[in-house]
Amino acid sequence: MLAYLNGQFLPRAAAAVPVEDRGFVFGDGVYEVWRVVGGRLFETERHLARLGSGLRELRIPAPDLVDPDRLTAIADRLLTDDGLLDGEATFYLEVTRGVAPRTHAFPPGRISPTIFAMANGFKPADELRRAGATCITTPDIRWLRCDIKTIQLLPNVLGKQAAAEAGALDVLFVRDGVITETSHANVLAVIDGVIRTHPTNNLILPGITRAVVLELAHDLGIRVAEASFAPSDLSRASEVFLAGTTTDVMPIIRVDDLVIGDGKPGPIATTLFRELRTRLDALALPRHSRAAATAST
Numbered sequence: 001m002l003a004y005l006n007g008q009f010l011p012r013a014a015a016a017v018p019v020e021d022r023g024f025v026f027g028d029g030v031y032e033v034w035r036v037v038g039g040r041l042f043e044t045e046r047h048l049a050r051l052g053s054g055l056r057e058l059r060i061p062a063p064d065l066v067d068p069d070r071l072t073a074i075a076d077r078l079l080t081d082d083g084l085l086d087g088e089a090t091f092y093l094e095v096t097r098g099v100a101p102r103t104h105a106f107p108p109g110r111i112s113p114t115i116f117a118m119a120n121g122f123k124p125a126d127e128l129r130r131a132g133a134t135c136i137t138t139p140d141i142r143w144l145r146c147d148i149k150t151i152q153l154l155p156n157v158l159g160k161q162a163a164a165e166a167g168a169l170d171v172l173f174v175r176d177g178v179i180t181e182t183s184h185a186n187v188l189a190v191i192d193g194v195i196r197t198h199p200t201n202n203l204i205l206p207g208i209t210r211a212v213v214l215e216l217a218h219d220l221g222i223r224v225a226e227a228s229f230a231p232s233d234l235s236r237a238s239e240v241f242l243a244g245t246t247t248d249v250m251p252i253i254r255v256d257d258l259v260i261g262d263g264k265p266g267p268i269a270t271t272l273f274r275e276l277r278t279r280l281d282a283l284a285l286p287r288h289s290r291a292a293a294t295a296s297t
């Protein structure tokens, strides 16, 4: 497997970052994960816009990177060399402030950001999706800028591990009595016939899949409210589902001890997954039929 590191393509095992990289010592960096189908990146521009805003918030100067042509060229080379042009994959990109002696404040003068990318094969969890997954609730112990996709993911790592140990798919983070999101996906619930999801503010990542799913719901005439909900509201929810790049739309049939709806994947999650899948599959079509498929969704 190949890696891209600071302008070079090299075997992944040989790709090394100096120990004084600020990503390594401070978690001083941001990342993005794209879904790839048939060698093409899903929602290139939206992920790049989020990357650009994260870099601006952290004041990491890497303007060249936020360029779709440059990004696509890096991804194309990795996907081609790793034999990932057919089927499903993910493309990971990470940017740190760079290498400098360890002082908390930004290093004086201009240092080059570290830029790392890799592609990996991906298999969607379709069997679990058909059965429906479970989640546990846990306090949201993260910082107050969850809108920035930083590489500091310790609460997410600990949360996902707690879920794994409880035999659940993921955690629902709860802050000040409301459900924010999961360790690596956004969460939506159908309450009184309306899809509700936490509004985009500093407490959640503005998920690309969340945005696509809300657009799809809107096109289907399903009512949507960007309004948060509490764990206690889940007893009135007919459906709960997650949305994320590596999660797609995933129905949740139990949260802690509470069975959601009739304990089976519901019709809204099922329909939204089907529509999302159509958009993903359109990536693998030749350009002219892709435009037609997307227009018909």
Ligand code: PDD
Pocket (backbone or CB within 6 Å): 033, 181, 182, 183, 184, 185, 186, 205, 206, 207, 208, 209, 210, 243, 244, 245, 246
């Ligand atoms: N995670 N919320 C959090 C905390 C996330 O880390 C992610 C994505 C999402 C969903 O965002 P999107 O739809 O843009 O993928 C929500 C990626 C996939 C990861 O960390 O691997």
